[in-house]
Amino acid sequence: xxxxxxxxxxxxxxxxxxxxxxxxxxxxxxxxxxxxxxxxxxxxxxxxxxxxxxxxxxxxxxxxxxxxxxxxxxxxxxxxxxxxxxxxxxxxxxxxxxxxxxxxxxxxxxxxxxxxxxxxxxxxxxxxxxxxxxxxxxxxxxxxxxxxxxxxxxxxxxxxxxxxxxxxxxxxxxxxxxxxxxxxxxxxxxxxxxxxxxxxxxxx
Amino acid sequence: xxxxxxxxxxxxxxxxxxxxxxxxxxxxxxxxxxxxxxxxxxxxxxxxxxxxxxxxxxxxxxxxxxxxxxxxxxxxxxxxxxxxxxxxxxxxxxxxxxxxxxxxxxxxxxxxxxxxxxxxxxxxxxxxxxxxxxxxxxxxxxxxxxxxxxxxxxxxxxxxxxxxxxxxxxxxxxxxx
Numbered sequence: 600x601x602x603x604x605x606x607x608x609x610x611x612x613x614x615x616x617x618x619x620x621x622x623x624x625x626x627x628x629x630x631x632x633x634x635x636x637x638x639x640x641x642x643x644x645x646x647x648x649x650x651x652x653x654x655x656x657x658x659x660x661x662x663x664x665x666x667x668x669x670x671x672x673x674x675x676x677x678x679x680x681x682x683x684x685x686x687x688x689x690x691x692x693x694x695x696x697x698x699x700x701x702x703x704x705x706x707x708x709x710x711x712x713x714x715x716x717x718x719x720x721x722x723x724x725x726x727x728x729x730x731x732x733x734x735x736x737x738x739x740x741x742x743x744x745x746x747x748x749x750x751x752x753x754x755x756x757x758x759x760x761x762x763x764x765x766x767x768x769x770x771x772x773x774x775x776x777x778x779x780x781x782x783x784x785x786x787x788x789x790x791x792x793x794x795x796x797x798x799x800x801x802x803x
Numbered sequence: 804x805x806x807x808x809x810x811x812x813x814x815x816x817x818x819x820x821x822x823x824x825x826x827x828x829x830x831x832x833x834x835x836x837x838x839x840x841x842x843x844x845x846x847x848x849x850x851x852x853x854x855x856x857x858x859x860x861x862x863x864x865x866x867x868x869x870x871x872x873x874x875x876x877x878x879x880x881x882x883x884x885x886x887x888x889x890x891x892x893x894x895x896x897x898x899x900x901x902x903x904x905x906x907x908x909x910x911x912x913x914x915x916x917x918x919x920x921x922x923x924x925x926x927x928x929x930x931x932x933x934x935x936x937x938x939x940x941x942x943x944x945x946x947x948x949x950x951x952x953x954x955x956x957x958x959x960x961x962x963x964x965x966x967x968x969x970x971x972x973x974x975x976x977x978x979x980x
Contacts, residue, residue: 602936605921608913611944653929668934737937746940750911774909775818775951776810783952785959792959794805798816799963801823801971802884 602652602672602735602748610755611773612745613781614738618766622740623663626671629765630660635676639728642721643680646729647757649765650676655733671738675747675758678729682720690719734758745770811908816886818907819855821954823887825905826852826877827971839953840946842896849891849902852877856885878978894943901943910947917943 601607618625635648635658650658651665652672665673694715695707707715734749736758747758759770771777779785779793804810828835829846836846850870854877856863865880881887887907891914894901899918906913917939923932957963 602933602940603921606914606916607940608911609915609940609944610909610911667930667937670934670937672933672937737940746944750906750909750913772807772811774811774815775821775907776805776814777807778910778948778951779814779817779955780804782948783955785955789956789959793955796814796817796958799820799968800884801886801968801975802882803972 607748608750610747610750612770614743614745615769615771627660633761633765634658638678642724644724646678647761650674652735673736675734677732677757680724680727680729682723694719815908818910819886819888821951822890822905822907824954827974839949845895847893849893851891853889854880854885855888858884875978878975881975
């Protein structure tokens with residue numbers, strides 16, 4: 600989901616740690632190294648990488664194209680090939696029949712079926728184009744805040760691992776406990792009290 | 804800090820309590836909201852609330868939708884032991900308004916509509932437009948953070964059980980059905 604959509608979803612993160620100077624160059628390096636790679640011409644079923652906010656299908660991170668004021672703005676792209684169960688079944692049936700006819704046998708062994716399935720999936724993946732999903736991101740480096748424009752669990756998990764791999768910085772998701780612990784200026788005593796909290800019952 | 808996956812599940816009730824308290828505050832003390840953000844002229848319930856009752860063996864989910872949503876039903880569900888899990892809010896400052904849904908367990912914002920157009924008037928104005936948009940996202944997120952901060956300090960204090968909970972209970976039971 601794009602930050603220019605008329606309606607957006609936002610997950611929030613706190614960035615743990617800082618990059619060594621020069622920051623912009625280090626971010627550019629991480630983005631380039633982990634930019635999305637096209638999988639339409641190969642057998643991969645999924646590709647996850649960074650892309651440009653303003654040009655998500657031809658990413659470029661030259662100069663300071665990802666710098667907006669004091670913010671870094673770029674996008675996570677997840678390309679996935681979807682092979683439906685019915686399509687897989689059809690091609691498994693065709694390939695199984697071919698194998699059996701060739702070998703004059705009535706059944707394939709369990710291992711043969713498994714290997715055939717892997718081959719069929721690989722062959723189909725070569726022929727099916729991937730579907731791209733682009734999720735924008737705003738990183739306020741000074742404040743260590745990241746706003747990620749998706750609340751889908753899978754895209755958030757992909758973001759967390761790619762961010763760590765690219766910049767060697769951990770993203771801490773903001774939810775009630777982390778919001779209390781990291782953003783609420785609690786004293787040590789209050790942190791201890793937070794740990795011991797249990798649910799309130801508003802009804803009698 | 805605790806393991807995050809454990810903390811997420813163990814303390815998700817804090818998010819549900821937070822948005823329940825926020826609903827109570829909206830209906831009973833708008834001044835308290837304005838003291839969190841002086842720019843705020845009003846905070847209103849929007850077009851959707853979701854409650855869950857985990858008291859019974861099977862989870863019961865109650866969704867109330869629509870611009871004229873009958874919030875009495877929601878309060879009745881609270882009376883029966885349900886907890887608020889999602890709340891659609893309208894945040895107003897002068898001429899501007901933000902509308903969004905806030906989930907208790909994650910504090911994620913969804914269906915967020917910010918003031919103004921969603922696209923720049925011309926490509927040349929994209930940079931200025933994006934900075935303005937980022938500021939609008941920041942405004943509402945900081946409001947939620949500050950409001951949660953007020954809540955958590957209150958939640959940890961003795962005032963929570965001595966004053967706030969009895970007042971919320973009184974508010975819930977005041978509903979005539």
